[in-house]
Amino acid sequence: MEFGAPHMKLSVPGRVTATAVAATVSLLAGGSIAGAAPAGTSAVAAAPDIPVANVKAHLTQLQSIATANGGNRAHGRAGYRASLDYVKAKLDAAGFTTTVQQFTSSSRTGYNLIADWPGGETNQVIMSGSHLDSVTAGAGINDNGSGSAAVLETALAVSRAGFHPTKHLRFAWWGAEELGMVGSKYYVNNLSTANRSKIKGYLNFDMIGSPNPGYFVYDDDPGIEKTFKEYYAGLGVPTEIETEGDGRSDHAPFKNAGVPVGGLFSGADYIKTAAQAAKWGGTSGRAFDRCYHSSCDTTANIDDTALDRNSDAVAYAVWGLSQ
Ligand code: DTR
Ligand code: CA
Numbered sequence: 158m159e160f161g162a163p164h165m166k167l168s169v170p171g172r173v174t175a176t177a178v179a180a181t182v183s184l185l186a187g188g189s190i191a192g193a194a195p196a197g198t199s200a201v202a203a204a205p206d207i208p209v210a211n212v213k214a215h216l217t218q219l220q221s222i223a224t225a226n227g228g229n230r231a232h233g234r235a236g237y238r239a240s241l242d243y244v245k246a247k248l249d250a251a252g253f254t255t256t257v258q259q260f261t262s263s264s265r266t267g268y269n270l271i272a273d274w275p276g277g278e279t280n281q282v283i284m285s286g287s288h289l290d291s292v293t294a295g296a297g298i299n300d301n302g303s304g305s306a307a308v309l310e311t312a313l314a315v316s317r318a319g320f321h322p323t324k325h326l327r328f329a330w331w332g333a334e335e336l337g338m339v340g341s342k343y344y345v346n347n348l349s350t351a352n353r354s355k356i357k358g359y360l361n362f363d364m365i366g367s368p369n370p371g372y373f374v375y376d377d378d379p380g381i382e383k384t385f386k387e388y389y390a391g392l393g394v395p396t397e398i399e400t401e402g403d404g405r406s407d408h409a410p411f412k413n414a415g416v417p418v419g420g421l422f423s424g425a426d427y428i429k430t431a432a433q434a435a436k437w438g439g440t441s442g443r444a445f446d447r448c449y450h451s452s453c454d455t456t457a458n459i460d461d462t463a464l465d466r467n468s469d470a471v472a473y474a475v476w477g478l479s480q
C-alpha cells in the first residue's frame with residue numbers, strides 16, 4: 158500500500174523548526190495555505206525536534222555497556238542482553254507495552270525487543286525498527302547504536318508528547334542482524350497472516366550517524382520514500398537512493414512478506430565520491446564509515462549533524478505516516 162504525502166497542519170511554535178518548514182513545504186505542495194488544514198482533512202500534529210543530545214546519551218550508555226562486557230554488544234553475549242535491558246527499561250518507564258521475543262541462533266540465545274504504544278487502530282500498524290546487536294569486533298555505535306538510539310528517542314518523544322495518532326505505533330530492536338537478519342526474520346516468520354497484513358509500513362534505520370556521512374533514502378515503497386525526501390527537501394539537503402543495502406538489513410524480511418518498507422542510511426564501507434563530497438561535505442576518497450565492523454566503531458565514530466538530521470527524520474516519518 159502506498160502512502161500519500163501526509164497533510165500536515167502547522168501550529169508553528171515561536172521557533173520554526175526544520176520539521177515545520179518541511180511540513181509547510183508539503184502542505185503548500187498540496188495547494189493548501191499553511192496554517193489551515195486542507196479541506197477534508199483534520200488538523201494533524203507536527204513532529205517534534207528530537208534532541209540529538211538525548212540520542213548521544215543513549216550511545217554513551219551503549220558504549221559503556223560494550224566496554225563493561227568484553228568490548229561488544231554481539232548476539233549471544235552479555236553486552237547484547239544488557240543493551241536490550243537498557244532500552245526496555247526506558248520504554249517501560251515511558252508507558253510502552255514491551256515484549257521480549259527469544260530465539261536461538263548459532264547455539265546462542267537471542268532476543269528481539271518489541272514496544273507497542275497503547276492506542277491507535279491495531280489493524281493499522283506503523284512500525285519502526287533497528288538492529289541492536291553489534292559485531293564481535295567492537296561496540297557497534299554507528300552500526301547500529303545510531304539507529305537503535307534514534308528509534309528509542311523517537312519512541313520516548315511519542316510518550317513525552319502524549320502523541321496518540323490514528324494508527325497504532327510499534328517499535329522494534331532486533332537481535333542477530335549481523336548473523337543474517339536472524340531476529341527480524343524470526344519475528345516476521347512468527348506473525349500470523351492476519352497480524353502481518355496489519356503492518357502498513359516498516360521503517361528501518363541501520364547506520365544513520367556515519368562519520369563521513371551520505372544521505373541515502375531507501376527506494377522500496379514510494380510513499381515512504383516520498384515522506385523522507387520531503388523532510389530532507391525541507392532542510393535543503395540533497396539525498397540519493399539507497400542501493401547498497403538491498404536485502405542486507407532488517408527491512409528485507411518485511412519486504413519479502415509484502416509489507417511496505419522504507420528507511421534511511423548514512424553509508425558504510427563504500428567510498429564517498431568527489432561529487433558526493435561537493436553536495437554533502439566530508440572527505441571524498443574516504444569511506445562513509447571507515448570503522449565499519451571494526452573496533453573503532455565507538456562513540457567517536459559518529460557525525461552529530463547526520464545523527465541529528467536522521468533522528469529528526471525518524472520522528473517526521475513516524476508522525477507523518479501514522480495520522
Ligand atoms: N548495516 C550493515 C548492513 C548494510 C550495509 N549497507 C547497508 C545499506 C543499508 C542498510 C544496511 C546496510 C550491517 O548491519 O552490517
Ligand atoms: Ca534534532
Ligand code: ZN
Binds near residue numbers: 288406
Ligand atoms: Zn547494521
Ligand code: ZN
Binds near residue numbers: 335
Ligand atoms: Zn553490521
